Amino acid sequence: MIYENISLKKFNSFGLNVRADHLAAFKLEENAVHFFKQHKGSDKNYFVLGRGSNVLFTSDFHGTIIHPEMDGITMEGKKDNDIIVSAGAGVTWDKLVESTVNNGLGGLENLSLIPGLVGATPVQNIGAYGVEVKDTIEKVRAISLEDGTIREFTNNECRFGYRTSIFKTELKGKYLITKVYFRLSTHPKLSLEYGSLKEEINKLGSTSLGNVRKIVISTRQSKLPDPDQIGNAGSFFKNPVVTVSLVNDLKTKFPKLPVFSDHSGGMKLAAGWLIEQCGWKGKRIGDAAVHDKQALVLVNFANATGKELFELSEQVRNSVFEKFGITLEREVEVV
Numbered sequence: 001m002i003y004e005n006i007s008l009k010k011f012n013s014f015g016l017n018v019r020a021d022h023l024a025a026f027k028l029e030e031n032a033v034h035f036f037k038q039h040k041g042s043d044k045n046y047f048v049l050g051r052g053s054n055v056l057f058t059s060d061f062h063g064t065i066i067h068p069e070m071d072g073i074t075m076e077g078k079k080d081n082d083i084i085v086s087a088g089a090g091v092t093w094d095k096l097v098e099s100t101v102n103n104g105l106g107g108l109e110n111l112s113l114i115p116g117l118v119g120a121t122p123v124q125n126i127g128a129y130g131v132e133v134k135d136t137i138e139k140v141r142a143i144s145l146e147d148g149t150i151r152e153f154t155n156n157e158c159r160f161g162y163r164t165s166i167f168k169t170e171l172k173g174k175y176l177i178t179k180v181y182f183r184l185s186t187h188p189k190l191s192l193e194y195g196s197l198k199e200e201i202n203k204l205g206s207t208s209l210g211n212v213r214k215i216v217i218s219t220r221q222s223k224l225p226d227p228d229q230i231g232n233a234g235s236f237f238k239n240p241v242v243t244v245s246l247v248n249d250l251k252t253k254f255p256k257l258p259v260f261s262d263h264s265g266g267m268k269l270a271a272g273w274l275i276e277q278c279g280w281k282g283k284r285i286g287d288a289a290v291h292d293k294q295a296l297v298l299v300n301f302a303n304a305t306g307k308e309l310f311e312l313s314e315q316v317r318n319s320v321f322e323k324f325g326i327t328l329e330r331e332v333e334v335v
């Protein structure tokens with residue numbers, strides 16, 4: 001289905017009313033393949049957009065938005081002791097999490113309630129409460145936007161990192177993900193190390209998959225704004241990964257600085273804390289604001305523009321740089 005001069009308000013979680021010249025939505029992989037083969041060699045400006053939970057549009061988009069609508073959740077079979085489950089790129093992420101938890105399959109429960117569609121999850125390797133989606137991805141199926149050829153990427157080939165992958169770096173803007181295969185466990189080892197997860201679950205009595213999901217959902221709801229109620233894209237910045245010696249330097253000046261160890265051997269700082277220390281938590285400029293319960297999240301109360309939100313993010317970055325000498329990197333993609 002191709003639309004012309006379409007509003008993207010429903011396609012971005014900041015709720016920005018920008019327009020795109022064209023939007024092509026695909027329910028079937030073969031239709032997308034046909035489209036890209038047909039347009040091979042043309043210099044179309046494509047941008048793949050699912051539910052837009054991680055983008056900030058600063059102006060109208062002159063080109064063709066590619067929107068995946070492939071649905072279906074399928075049990076593909078067993079691999080060793082695990083179960084392979086595939087999901088179409090257009091499946092709502094939390095529908096997949098709910099369905100796997102209800103079927104007693106472990107691996108995705110800590111990622112409950114993350115907004116967006118399945119196809120976007122490998123792109124930025126979504127993560128929460130001590131788990132990243134890369135821990136469960138078996139392979140990713142995608143179509144080349146350049147010539148319509150299909151390629152399957154193994155977990156290794158996806159080059160996952162903290163909120164990044166090959167689809168956000170070398171192959172940025174080159175592929176449309178159509179299906180993701182997850183490797184899930186019938187005897188899951190639960191990840192309860194983050195914050196007070198374990199404590200909260202003990203209060204519920206048993207450490208079942210369903211209870212992990214319940215606690216994750218209530219924790220998210222207590223801190224993170226619901227994009228259906230108030231425009232936002234989750235964490236706007238990444239937590240900075242720094243060296244041990246920088247941490248030691250900062251600790252002498254800021255003894256309360258929260259530090260977490262990073263899997264890659266570095267240390268992660270809490271960007272939310274840095275931003276809060278600069279006095280930004282809960283600050284509002286027009287309709288653009290820093291969320292009052294989690295300073296890592298920027299919100300649009302209704303009528304902020306993408307430029308205003310971007311400007312606010314620049315002011316926040318400048319403050320953090322001035323006070324701590326640290327440059328915050330955006331997690332959200334600015335278009």
Ligand code: EPU
Nearest residue numbers: 128129130234235237238239258270272273276294295296
């Ligand atoms: N903190 C503050 N003030 C704030 C926010 C946080 O001081 O306003 C400090 C607290 O000390 C807290 C620490 O920061 O102990 C960590 O905060 P939190 O547990 O809320 O997590 P986060 O590091 O701010 C990350 C992810 C979130 C994910 C949570 C939970 C990134 C960029 N963000 O946030 O992911 O839900 O951990 O695992 O890594 C997202 O990517 O969109 C997202 C929401």
